[in-house]
Amino acid sequence: xxxxxxxxxxxxxxxxxxxxxxxxxxxxxxxxxxxxxxxxxxxxxxxxxxxxxxxxxxxxxxxxxxxxxxxxxxxxxxxxxxxxxxxxxxxxxxxxxxxxxxxxxxxxxxxxxxxxxxxxxxxxxxxxxxxxxxxxxxxxxxxxxxxxxxxxxxxxxxxxxxxxxxxxxxxxxxxxxxxxxxxxxxxxxxxxxxxxxxxxxxxxxxxxxxxxxxxxxxxxxxxxxxxxxxxxxxxxxxxxxxxxxxxxxxxxxxxxxxxxxxxxxxxxxxxxxxxxxxxxxxxxxxxxxxxxxxxxxxxxxxxxxxxxxxxxxxxxxxxxxxxxxxxxxxxxxxxxxxxxxxxxxxxxxxxxxxxxxxxxxxxxxxxxxxxxxxxxxxxxxxxxxxxxxxxxxxxxxxxxxxxxxxxxxxxxxxxxxxxxxxxxxxxxxxxxxxxxxxxxxxxxxxxxxxxxxxxxxxxxxxxxxxxxxxxxxxxxxxxxxxxxxxxxxxxxxxxxxxxxxxxxxxxxxxxxxxxxxxxxxxxxxxxxxxxxxxxxxxxxxxxxxxxxxxxxxxxxxxxxxxxxxxxxxxxxxxxxxxxxxxxxxxxxxxxxxxxxxxxxxxxxxxxxxxxxxxxxx
Amino acid sequence: xxxxxxxxxxxxxxxxxxxxxxxxxxxxxxxxxxxxxxxxxxxxxxxxxxxxxxxxxxxxxxxxxxxxxxxxxxxxxxxxxxxxxxxxxxxxxxxxxxxxxxxxxxxxxxxxxxxxxxxxxxxxxxxxxxxxxxxxxxxxxxxxxxxxxxxxxxxxxxxxxxxxxxxxxxxxxxxxxxxxxxxxxxxxxxxxxxxxxxx
Numbered sequence: 001x002x003x004x005x006x007x008x009x010x011x012x013x014x015x016x017x018x019x020x021x022x023x024x025x026x027x028x029x030x031x032x033x034x035x036x037x038x039x040x041x042x043x044x045x046x047x048x049x050x051x052x053x054x055x056x057x058x059x060x061x062x063x064x065x066x067x068x069x070x071x072x073x074x075x076x077x078x079x080x081x082x083x084x085x086x087x088x089x090x091x092x093x094x095x096x097x098x099x100x101x102x103x104x105x106x107x108x109x110x111x112x113x114x115x116x117x118x119x120x121x122x123x124x125x126x127x128x129x130x131x132x133x134x135x136x137x138x139x140x141x142x143x144x145x146x147x148x149x150x151x152x153x154x155x156x157x158x159x160x161x162x163x164x165x166x167x168x169x170x171x172x173x174x175x176x177x178x179x180x181x182x183x184x185x186x187x188x189x190x191x192x193x194x195x196x197x198x199x200x201x202x203x204x205x206x207x208x209x210x211x212x213x214x215x216x217x218x219x220x221x222x223x224x225x226x227x228x229x230x231x232x233x234x235x236x237x238x239x240x241x242x243x244x245x246x247x248x249x250x251x252x253x254x255x256x257x258x259x260x261x262x263x264x265x266x267x268x269x270x271x272x273x274x275x276x277x278x279x280x281x282x283x284x285x286x287x288x289x290x291x292x293x294x295x296x297x298x299x300x301x302x303x304x305x306x307x308x309x310x311x312x313x314x315x316x317x318x319x320x321x322x323x324x325x326x327x328x329x330x331x332x333x334x335x336x337x338x339x340x341x342x343x344x345x346x347x348x349x350x351x352x353x354x355x356x357x358x359x360x361x362x363x364x365x366x367x368x369x370x371x372x373x374x375x376x377x378x379x380x381x382x383x384x385x386x387x388x389x390x391x392x393x394x395x396x397x398x399x400x401x402x403x404x405x406x407x408x409x410x411x412x413x414x415x416x417x418x419x420x421x422x423x424x425x426x427x428x429x430x431x432x433x434x435x436x437x438x439x440x441x442x443x444x445x446x447x448x449x450x451x452x453x454x455x456x457x458x459x460x461x462x463x464x465x466x467x468x469x470x471x472x473x474x475x476x477x478x479x480x481x482x483x484x485x486x487x488x489x490x491x492x493x494x495x496x497x498x499x500x501x502x503x504x505x506x507x508x509x510x511x512x513x514x515x516x517x518x519x520x521x522x523x524x525x526x527x528x529x530x531x532x533x534x535x536x537x538x539x540x541x542x543x544x545x546x547x548x549x550x551x552x553x554x555x556x557x558x559x560x561x562x563x564x565x566x567x568x569x570x571x572x573x574x575x576x577x578x579x580x581x582x583x584x585x586x587x588x589x590x591x592x593x594x595x596x597x598x599x600x601x602x603x604x605x606x607x608x609x610x611x612x613x614x615x616x617x
Numbered sequence: 618x619x620x621x622x623x624x625x626x627x628x629x630x631x632x633x634x635x636x637x638x639x640x641x642x643x644x645x646x647x648x649x650x651x652x653x654x655x656x657x658x659x660x661x662x663x664x665x666x667x668x669x670x671x672x673x674x675x676x677x678x679x680x681x682x683x684x685x686x687x688x689x690x691x692x693x694x695x696x697x698x699x700x701x702x703x704x705x706x707x708x709x710x711x712x713x714x715x716x717x718x719x720x721x722x723x724x725x726x727x728x729x730x731x732x733x734x735x736x737x738x739x740x741x742x743x744x745x746x747x748x749x750x751x752x753x754x755x756x757x758x759x760x761x762x763x764x765x766x767x768x769x770x771x772x773x774x775x776x777x778x779x780x781x782x783x784x785x786x787x788x789x790x791x792x793x794x795x796x797x798x799x800x801x802x803x804x805x806x807x808x809x810x811x812x813x814x815x816x
Contacts, residue, residue, distance in 0.1 A: 049798040
C-alpha cells in the first residue's frame with residue numbers, strides 16, 4: 001500500500017453519517033487542506049442527489065414497490081434496498097420496512113447484534129438485517145461514494161478513521177470495527193466523538209487554540225446528537241513547554257438526543273389538538289414533528305415571540321381544505337425543552353435511576369431521565385477526583401468541591417445549533433460553579449455542529465502522522481471479570497461475586513497487560529462465560545486487584561465475555577488452565593486473550609455474547 | 618433571432634398579442650411550454666433568458682446585426698424535475714390547483730406557510746442565488762459602456778450614450794449554481810407526484 005494521500009474521517013452517527021477529508025499532501029502542521037464529501041444518495045425513487053449528510057436509515061422495499069432501476073446509484077452495484085434520505089422519507093410512511101438507530105442497537109448488550117433483528121417490528125415476510133449489517137451498509141455506501149468522487153485515490157489506500165461514542169463499551173467498539181471490515185475497510189482506526197469534536201475545534205482555530213486554553217484547564221465536551229448524549233472531560237497540561245491534551249473521563253452511554261426533543265414537542269401539540277377534538281394519524285404526527293422543529297428554532301431564537309403557527313398539511317391533494325392549523329407557544333417550548341431536557345437543577349441533582357430489568361430487554365434502553373443537565377451533574381459529581389493525580393492539577397480543585405470543575409465548555413451536535421440551549425446549559429453549569437466559588441466556565445466557540453465529528457476525525461488522521469497536538473488518555477475505563485469467591489456457600493444465597501481487575505484505567509494503545517495471576521480452567525470445546533464489568537472512576541486499580549465490594553456507581557456490568565478453546569489437537573472434555581490478558585490495540589479497541597499456562601498458546605476472547613435469556617426477536 | 622431588438626417594455630396591445638401567441642404555442646408545443654415553466658419558476662436558469670432581456674436600444678458602437686441563430690429547445694426534464702421538487706417539498710401543484718373561492722384568507726394564509734417554506738427549501742437546496750447587483754436598492758450607480766445587457770435592464774428615460782447613470786430599483790437575481798438531482802435511466806419525469814395507496 002502506498003502512502004495515503006488523504007486522511008478520511010467518518011462520523012457513523014445514530015441519525016446521520018458524514019465523511020470529511022484532509023489532503024495530507026497539501027497539509028503541514030496545523031494548516032490543513034480539508035473538505036467534506038457530498039454523498040450521492042437516493043432522495044426519491046430514481047432520483048439521486050449529493051448531500052453532505054447521509055441519514056443513517058436503511059429501507060427494505062417490497063419487491064413490487066419500486067419500478068426496476070429506481071434504486072440505481074451512480075456506482076454499478078444493483079442495490080436491493082435504499083440507504084439515506086429516500087430511506088428515511090419512505091420509511092417514515094412504511095416503518096415496518098425501515099431500519100433506524102442501528103448504532104443504538106449495535107451497543108445494546110441485551111440482543112444478539114449479529115442476528116437479523118431489524119426492523120424490530122417487521123412482519124415475518126420482511127427479510128430482516130442485523131444491527132451489524134445495517135452499520136456495514138452505511139459504511140459501504142460512504143466507501144463507494146468516496147471511490148466514485150475520487151477514482152484517482154482509492155478509499156482502501158487512504159487513512160480512515162471512524163468515530164464512536166466515548167461511552168461505547170469494548171463489545172460495541174469491536175462490532176463497529178467488524179462492520180467497517182465487512183464494508184471493505186482496511187486499516188481503520190476508531191476515535192471517540194467528543195475527541196473528534198475537540199480536534200475539529202483545534203483545526204478550525206488555525207493554531208489560535210493555544211491562546212484559548214491554558215495549562216490547568218479542564219475542557220468539558222458536551223455532544224448531544226440526534227439520538228445520543230455523550231460527554232468527555234479533557235485536561236490541558238504542560239509538558240516541556242508544550243500544551244498537551246489528556247482525556248480524563250467520559251460519561252455514561254445515554255440514549256437521548258434531539259430527535260426525542262422534537263418528538264416530545266409534537267406530542268405536546270398533538271395532545272392539545274386531541275383536547276380540541278382533532279385526532280392525528282401517525283402520518284400527520286410526523287408532519288407535525290417536522291413543523292414543530294422549524295417553529296421551535298424560531299421561538300427559541302426570539303423570546304419575545306408569543307407563539308408560532310403550525311400547519312399540518314393534508315395528505316390528499318386538497319391542501320387548504322384538509323390541513324390542520326394550530327400553534328406552538330413560547331411557553332410550551334420553554335416548558336418542554338428547557339425545563340424538560342435542560343432543567344436548571346443543582347449540582348447535586350442526579351438522573352432518576354433506572355430500575356434495570358437485567359440486560360434482557362428487547363427495545364432500546366432509552367434514557368429514563370430526559371434531563372441532560374442532570375446527567376451532566378451526575379458525571380461531574382462522579383468524576384470529582386478525575387484530575388487529582390494529574391501533574392499541575394494537585395492544587396487546582398478546591399478542597400470540599402462536590403464535583404469536578406470544568407473551566408471551558410465545547411458544545412457539539414445539532415441540538416446546540418440553538419443558542420438558547422447552549423446558553424441554558426452553560427448558565428446551569430456556571431450556577432454550580434458559582435455555588436462553589438469557582439470561576440465560570442468559558443465557551444469555546446467555532447465548532448461546526450453537524451460536521452465537526454467527521455472533520456475532526458479526518459484531522460486526527462493528519463495528527464497521527466505527527467502533525468499537531470494529539471489528545472492522550474488511553475482507555476477511559478478499567479475492566480474487571482467477575483469471579484465467585486471461595487467462601488463457603490450459604491444456603492439460599494448466591495456465592496458473593498468478586499471483581500478481578502483485568503485491564504487498568506488509561507491503558508495507552510499498543511500496551512499489553514501482564515496476564516492475570518488467576519487461572520481459569522477451560523473445558524476444550526465448551527464455551528466458558530465470564531461476567532465483564534467496567535469502571536470509569538477507579539483509576540488506581542492495577543491488574544489483579546480484587547474487589548470484594550463496590551457501589552453501583554463505581555462498577556457497571558457490561559455483559560459477558562466468552563472464551564472457547566477449539567477442539568483441534570485436543571481431547572474434547574480436556575481441561576486447560578488459562579490466564580487472561582488485555583491489549584489496547586492501535587485501532588482503538590480492547591482485546592482479551594486467553595493464554596494457556598503451560599504452552600503459551602493464545603485464543604481470542606469475544607466480547608459480544610448474547611445474554612442468556614435474551615431472545616432478540 | 619427573429620426580432621433582434623425586442624421592446625424592453627412592450628405596450629399593452631403588444632403584450633396582448635404576445636400572450637395570445639404564447640397561449641397557442643404552449644398548447645401546441647410541449648417543449649415551449651416547458652421553457653415557459655422554467656422561465657416562470659427560475660427566471661435566471663431559463664435557457665431563453667438571453668433573449669428575454671432587451672439589449673440597449675441605443676445604437677451603441679458597432680451594433681452589428683447578428684445572424685439569426687436557431688433557438689435552442691430546452692429539455693423538459695429539468696423543468697418537470699423542478700416541478701416535482703416544488704410539489705414534494707412545497708405542495709405547489711396542490712396549492713395552485715385548488716380553488717381558493719371557498720376559503721378565508723386565514724385558511725389560505727396558514728397553508729401559504731407550508732408553500733413558502735417548501736419553496737424556499739427547494740430554492741436553497743437546488744440553486745445558489747445571488748443578486749445581480751450588490752449595491753443597495755435605491756442607490757445611484759453608473760453602467761459603463763459594454764455593460765452586460767443580459768443581466769441589467771434599462772428602464773425609464775433610456776436615451777443618450779453609455780456610461781448610463783441611474784438608480785437601482787431591483788437588484789436582480791442570478792443563479793450562480795444549479796444542483797438538480799440526477800435521474801435513473803427510465804425514470805418517468807412526467808409523474809410529478811406519485812399517487813399514494815395505503816395498504
